[in-house]
Amino acid sequence: MNANITVTKSQSVRAFYLFFIIHTIQIGAGLMGVPRILFLEAGSDAWVSILIGGLYIHFIAWIMILILREYENADILGIQCDLFGAFFGKLMGCIFIIYIFFILLSVIRNYIEVVQVFIFPEIPIWLMTLFLLFLMIYCVSGGLRVVIGTCFLFFFLTIWLVFTIYTPVTYMDWGHFLPVFQSSPLEILKGSQKMTYTVLGMEVLLFVYPYIENKKKIAVPVHLAIVLTTFLILLVTVVSIGYFSDYQLRETVWATLSLFKIVSFSIIERFDFIAVAIWMMVIIPNIVLFCWILLHSVKRMFNFQGKRSLYVIAVFLFIGSILFEYRMSVNQMTDLTAQVGFYLVFVYPLFLYLVLQVRKIWRKRRAS
Amino acid sequence: MKKITIIICLSLLCTGCIPKSYIEKLGIITAVGYDLVEDSKLEGTLVVFQFDPTSSNTSQIITSKAETSKGIRYQANRLTSHRLVSGQVRLALYQDKLAEKGMLKYMDTLARDAKISDLGYLAVSNVPTSELMKSNLSEDAPNIGIYLQSLIEKSIKNQMIPDSLINIFLRDVHDLGIDPVLPMLSLNDDKPYIHGLSLFQDDKYVSMLDEKDIFHLMLMRQRSEDTEFQLDLPSESLKEYYKTENSNMNDGTLHVSLNDLRNRTSFEFIDGDFTNPKVKIKMEGRLMEITKDIDLKDQAIKALEKELEKQLTDRLEQLVDKLKEKNVDPVGFGKKFNERHRKNQLTEEAWRSQIPELDVTFDIEIKLLRHGITE
Numbered sequence: 001m002n003a004n005i006t007v008t009k010s011q012s013v014r015a016f017y018l019f020f021i022i023h024t025i026q027i028g029a030g031l032m033g034v035p036r037i038l039f040l041e042a043g044s045d046a047w048v049s050i051l052i053g054g055l056y057i058h059f060i061a062w063i064m065i066l067i068l069r070e071y072e073n074a075d076i077l078g079i080q081c082d083l084f085g086a087f088f089g090k091l092m093g094c095i096f097i098i099y100i101f102f103i104l105l106s107v108i109r110n111y112i113e114v115v116q117v118f119i120f121p122e123i124p125i126w127l128m129t130l131f132l133l134f135l136m137i138y139c140v141s142g143g144l145r146v147v148i149g150t151c152f153l154f155f156f157l158t159i160w161l162v163f164t165i166y167t168p169v170t171y172m173d174w175g176h177f178l179p180v181f182q183s184s185p186l187e188i189l190k191g192s193q194k195m196t197y198t199v200l201g202m203e204v205l206l207f208v209y210p211y212i213e214n215k216k217k218i219a220v221p222v223h224l225a226i227v228l229t230t231f232l233i234l235l236v237t238v239v240s241i242g243y244f245s246d247y248q249l250r251e252t253v254w255a256t257l258s259l260f261k262i263v264s265f266s267i268i269e270r271f272d273f274i275a276v277a278i279w280m281m282v283i284i285p286n287i288v289l290f291c292w293i294l295l296h297s298v299k300r301m302f303n304f305q306g307k308r309s310l311y312v313i314a315v316f317l318f319i320g321s322i323l324f325e326y327r328m329s330v331n332q333m334t335d336l337t338a339q340v341g342f343y344l345v346f347v348y349p350l351f352l353y354l355v356l357q358v359r360k361i362w363r364k365r366r367a368s
Numbered sequence: 369m370k371k372i373t374i375i376i377c378l379s380l381l382c383t384g385c386i387p388k389s390y391i392e393k394l395g396i397i398t399a400v401g402y403d404l405v406e407d408s409k410l411e412g413t414l415v416v417f418q419f420d421p422t423s424s425n426t427s428q429i430i431t432s433k434a435e436t437s438k439g440i441r442y443q444a445n446r447l448t449s450h451r452l453v454s455g456q457v458r459l460a461l462y463q464d465k466l467a468e469k470g471m472l473k474y475m476d477t478l479a480r481d482a483k484i485s486d487l488g489y490l491a492v493s494n495v496p497t498s499e500l501m502k503s504n505l506s507e508d509a510p511n512i513g514i515y516l517q518s519l520i521e522k523s524i525k526n527q528m529i530p531d532s533l534i535n536i537f538l539r540d541v542h543d544l545g546i547d548p549v550l551p552m553l554s555l556n557d558d559k560p561y562i563h564g565l566s567l568f569q570d571d572k573y574v575s576m577l578d579e580k581d582i583f584h585l586m587l588m589r590q591r592s593e594d595t596e597f598q599l600d601l602p603s604e605s606l607k608e609y610y611k612t613e614n615s616n617m618n619d620g621t622l623h624v625s626l627n628d629l630r631n632r633t634s635f636e637f638i639d640g641d642f643t644n645p646k647v648k649i650k651m652e653g654r655l656m657e658i659t660k661d662i663d664l665k666d667q668a669i670k671a672l673e674k675e676l677e678k679q680l681t682d683r684l685e686q687l688v689d690k691l692k693e694k695n696v697d698p699v700g701f702g703k704k705f706n707e708r709h710r711k712n713q714l715t716e717e718a719w720r721s722q723i724p725e726l727d728v729t730f731d732i733e734i735k736l737l738r739h740g741i742t743e
Contacts, residue, residue: 134375171536176543178707243535247542261486262535270455270485 003071003078005210005300015217017148021204022225024151024285027232029110030198032279034233035240035255042191044176044246045183046237049191054230056192056346057199061222063349064202068209070356076206077300083355093301096203097294099344101313102337103200104290105320108132109330111283112321114254118276129321132280132287133314139288140295141307144211147292151285158281162232164271165239168259172242196346197338199229201286203345207293391419395428395450399513401461401497402437402474409433410466410474412440413498415513418450427511429501437477458488458517460534461497461553467566467573472541475571478534486535489520492566492573493553503558516560520551523562527595530565530586541571545702545719549585552576567696575694584680584687587631587649588699596627596656599683601675609668610661622660624676626736629653635704642705642714643725647684649732655739664739677732684730692724701726 038046071079076096081089112128139150183191205222212218240255243262252258260275268274294313298304324330401413414430432443445452460478462471471490478484493500501512509515523529529551540548547568554563565577565585577585583597601622629651636646655664655672662668691697702719714722 131379134379138372138375171531171533173539173543175703175707179710182710243539245539245542246544248535248538258486262533264485264487269487272485 019221025201028286053192546700625657
């Protein structure tokens with residue numbers, strides 16, 4: 001497999017769109033429940049965890065960009081094959097594919113769970129999955145540019161939800177944060193690690209890089225996207241800690257969505273229903289981007305061409321999603337994927353970078 | 369194009385699978401009341417809205433008995449042709465006898481069911497809620513549930529009572545070092561009104577606070593703006609500032625009414641000792657009414673401020689004594705202590721056992737910035 005991909009101009013996009021790609025793929029199903037997950041680890045100091053986590057994500061993004069810049073026009077799949085040889089490179093590629101598949105499944109399944117709890121308890125899982133998969137196929141079959149257009153559009157269609165958090169802010173009790181630094185440093189770091197599930201998806205950079213037109217300018221949009229993501233997570237977590245008591249936050253599964261329960265307008269009394277429905281627009285960029293990565297990887301590694309592989313992926317997702325019946329098993333899958341994701345996205349690039357550097361030095365020595 | 373048409377047709381067909389709710393067939397519960405009957409059974413009274421085009425009566429009241437609150441809804445469904453839904457429950461009322469047994473076990477469904485909005489209010493009633501709900505005097509509100517809800521909502525907005533949202537109540541129950549309060553409703557000539565404030569020990573109702581003391585409690589509990597209250601001072605005070613010595617206006621006690629009040633309250637624990645808190649209250653406001661003919665010069669205002677401070681300190685001390693006697697802490701001394709001290713944090717038991725030993729000192733500062741358009 002060739003490390004570099006040839007991309008025609010009509011297939012590529014401007015670096016500016018990376019902001020929307022990275023941001024929309026990071027914000028998704030994870031944000032719905034992140035306050036509770038962080039609170040369970042780091043208590044009322046969860047905001048420190050987020051700041052530390054945010055810094056680390058910036059660092060990893062920097063490393064990713066450094067790795068990509070070593071090559072002319074490569075993606076992670078090509079780089080792996082180049083570094084570790086065809087067999088191990090493809091093995092790592094397969095791990096990536098399996099991981100992306102499960103993260104996609106967990107996004108779909110978690111959202112359906114929320115719809116069932118909040119709006120339609122009677123709706124069957126298969127029906128909801130079918131809806132989402134139709135949208136996914138429709139969008140992804142349009143190619144990368146349509147996928148990125150979707151992200152761009154849905155970003156603006158959903159970002160205004162941030163402002164509705166004003167009402168819960170007025171009910172906050174700032175005393176919940178006092179005294180600060182009650183948790184031990186270890187707990188805070190654990191919280192930072194847990195934060196990663198919410199921001200998984202950054203690896204899209206490693207796949208989408210060959211399709212970027214002006215590669216020199218990618219750093220700014222990537223880091224800006226991460227800043228916005230970190231800010232949103234910080235916002236919902238801080239508001240949730242202030243709004244809910246210790247016990248309530250431990251018990252509330254989707255704290256972010258529960259915050260919407262207090263929002264009310266004179267024409268829409270129960271805004272939480274609207275919010276859960278609108279959340280689908282937050283989920284769709286997630287789904288289509290992950291699906292595109294999946295499709296792209298399959299095409300690159302096994303040369304599966306055309307739409308048939310897309311339909312096969314959709315069928316697998318459909319079967320996968322109806323197999324998970326209980327919320328417990330959904331949670332287990334989510335946790336497992338998150339753990340794998342942590343090592344794959346936040347540790348593995350470091351290793352890759354190290355290998356790259358070692359090889360560079362080694363080659364230089366041999367040349368001289 | 370063909371594919372898109374097929375997808376659109378399919379998704380249109382799929383919407384048929386989602387359950388429908390026709391508004392004419394729904395009974396929308398706006399308020400629920402729970403009473404204790406026969407020692408352990410619950411009696412629920414539901415105020416239900418219905419949009420039936422043929423009938424002129426838009427609401428009805430349903431009473432049923434069961435063990436759990438969802439059971440009441442289940443039982444009540446047998447008593448009406450409408451399907452009862454709880455998405456618009458805005459008020460949950462509990463009889464004081466029931467509240468004494470602990471609210472949480474009867475509230476579980478309010479917190480667990482995502483269908484129920486967090487915008488609902490909680491209240492306690494010292495008459496059976498079934499009687500309260502059957503009162504016909506609901507002014508211009510469409511039904512008694514909406515009337516009660518707007519009564520409470522208005523009082524909270526005007527800062528006459530502390531917030532009683534479901535979520536705030538739950539937060540106060542679960543937070544360590546503070547006890548919740550809820551409005552207490554009662555009937556007067558068959559008309560519901562806010563009688564006072566019910567004090568809770570964790571989630572168990574213990575006692576009622578007079579309507580007079582609500583303002584004093586709120587002074588300590590929260591920062592507020594645009595409130596009003598009245599105080600009466602002994603007749604002898606401020607005698608030197610009377611305009612005329614022998615006017616008959618100058619008999620009896622001196623009533624002072626203040627409004628546009630804003631207060632800042634801060635807590636301090638002397639020597640880091642929980643039992644020895646010092647409460648600093650800074651108030652600014654406007655003098656609206658004074659029942660005696662006083663020449664409001666500089667010194668007079670200063671003297672009046674001093675008098676008011678003294679009087680208010682007295683009142684607050686009495687209130688704290690009352691709270692100590694009932695062993696409740698709606699002010700949140702324990703919570704304030706834990707927020708300010710990293711070491712020797714209070715536990716639930718230590719806090720509860722030390723409430724009766726509280727020795728609160730007050731430092732009140734009142735500023736009367738304006739006194740109307742007359743001198």
